[in-house]
Amino acid sequence: MPHQPLIDSADLRARLQSDTPPIVLDCSNELSDADAGLAQYEAGHIPGARHVSLQHTLSGKRTGLNGRNPLPDASVFCSAMGAMGIAHDTQVVAYDDAGGLYAARLWWLLQWIGHAAVAVLDGGLASWHAAGQAVTQETPPPSAATLHLRAPLVxxxxxxxxxxxxxxxxxxxxxxxxxxxxxxxxxxxxxxxxxxxxxxxxxxxxxxxxxxxxxxxxxxxxxxxxxxxxxxxxxxxxxxxxxxxxxxxxxxxxxxxxxxxxxxxxxxxxxxxxxxxxxxxxxx
Missing domain, CATH: 3.40.250.10 (Rhodanese-like domain)
Known part of the structure; x- marks a missing residue:
């Protein structure tokens, strides 16, 4: 698909049923509770989605002067995305239940490591529910891929x-x-x-x-x-x-x-x- 910043629920459903489904990343998180996002994911998520933690994956180490959610090390983040099954030609779809707040962070970070094929689910999990789509509590099996750090696109x-x-x-x-x-x-x-x-x-x-x-x-x-x-x-x-x-x-x-x-x-x-x-x- 062209590298558009948004995707809707109907399009995502169709692509999940295609021969080359996207990797879906659940970005449910809370700024004040590092464990809340995973609990939300485990309660029900889009089938095939993997959870990504704001505090552990989408942020780096604090020094006291670099902010509360500093950028992660680019190489470490790139490896983490590869471990999610993302290769250079993989379409990624990010979503959350917070109006796209955390999904947008992932969208930006993937472009920061040079990966253009990423979109945010417009309306997030609520739009998936509104479209009558099912959620699951099943965790997908591991699916590692090779993803190399490339020049930033942002x-x-x-x-x-x-x-x-x-x-x-x-x-x-x-x-x-x-x-x-x-x-x-x-x-x-x-x-x-x-x-x-x-x-x-x-x-x-x-x-x-x-x-x-x-x-x-x-x-x-x-x-x-x-x-x-x-x-x-x-x-x-x-x-x-x-x-x-x-x-x-x-x-x-x-x-x-x-x-x-x-x-x-x-x-x-x-x-x-x-x-x-x-x-x-x-x-x-």
């Missing part, structure tokens, strides 16, 4: 890049956190509250419609252009609390045709952990 920026960006603006930063945390209210996760000076707020859930599916490409494009002043994708950096929901905004912008948006992996959890970083607490 961009990142580092803390130092964004510090320099304050004085010589190159990118507009979009913050995917809720509006209250962006304003500096109800901050319970980080040591300091607020947002990066000059950043604008785009809560990731605004990418979804009332049914929990992504809005149309045209609507997303209108909304992002209104927020960014029509900037192209490569003039935008996406960040959030810890680099997870920021991937959801990148996925939404990709759907909207805004390509080349960069991720700040450490996001607010890294920025706010450094005592010398400037912070804004009111909307700029």
């Amino acid at each position: 961009q990142t920026v580092a803390y130092e890049d964004l510090r320099s960006n304050l004085d010589q603006p190159r990118w507009l930063v979009l913050d995917a956190r809720g509006a209250d945390r962006f304003r500096g209210e109800n901050e319970t996760l980080e040591a300091r509250a607020g947002h990066m000076p000059g950043a604008r707020n785009r809560p990731f859930r605004e990418n979804l419609d009332a049914n929990g599916r992504f809005k149309s490409a045209a609507q997303l494009r209108r909304e992002f252009h209104a927020l960014t002043g029509g900037r192209p994708g490569d003039a935008i950096v996406s960040q959030c609390g810890s680099g997870v929901s920021a991937c959801h905004n990148i996925l939404a912008m990709e759907i909207a045709g805004l390509h080349g948006v960069a991720l700040y992996p450490g996001s607010w959890s890294e920025w706010s952990a450094r005592a010398d970083t400037p912070i804004a607490v009111l909307d700029d």
Whole structure:
């Protein structure tokens, strides 16, 4: 299939019955409970799906200054995906039950290791249920494959890049956190509250419609252009609390045709952990 960022339940069902079914990865997770995602998976998942842990697979080791969910080592992540049965020509479909929050992180990470054939199930597990499709508690047998690390298909920026960006603006930063945390209210996760000076707020859930599916490409494009002043994708950096929901905004912008948006992996959890970083607490 062409490398589209989204797939619907009907298309996924048909492809699972084909001669070359995709590898389906269940990304059920919770930021605050490392065991909750696996429990959700074991309670019922799309047949053939394998579970992927946010804390153990989709994140790396914390140093205290690199954020709450730093990127994993690229080679280690690549090996983990190979162990799931993903080869270079394998189509991957990621889903979750959180509006695509964790599935978007996997979608981004696979492109980060150079794997383009990945899509997110639009509407997630809820859309699978709504289509009348069955779930199972059976775990698929092991199916390892060879997957080599290749050049990244997505961009990142580092803390130092964004510090320099304050004085010589190159990118507009979009913050995917809720509006209250962006304003500096109800901050319970980080040591300091607020947002990066000059950043604008785009809560990731605004990418979804009332049914929990992504809005149309045209609507997303209108909304992002209104927020960014029509900037192209490569003039935008996406960040959030810890680099997870920021991937959801990148996925939404990709759907909207805004390509080349960069991720700040450490996001607010890294920025706010450094005592010398400037912070804004009111909307700029």
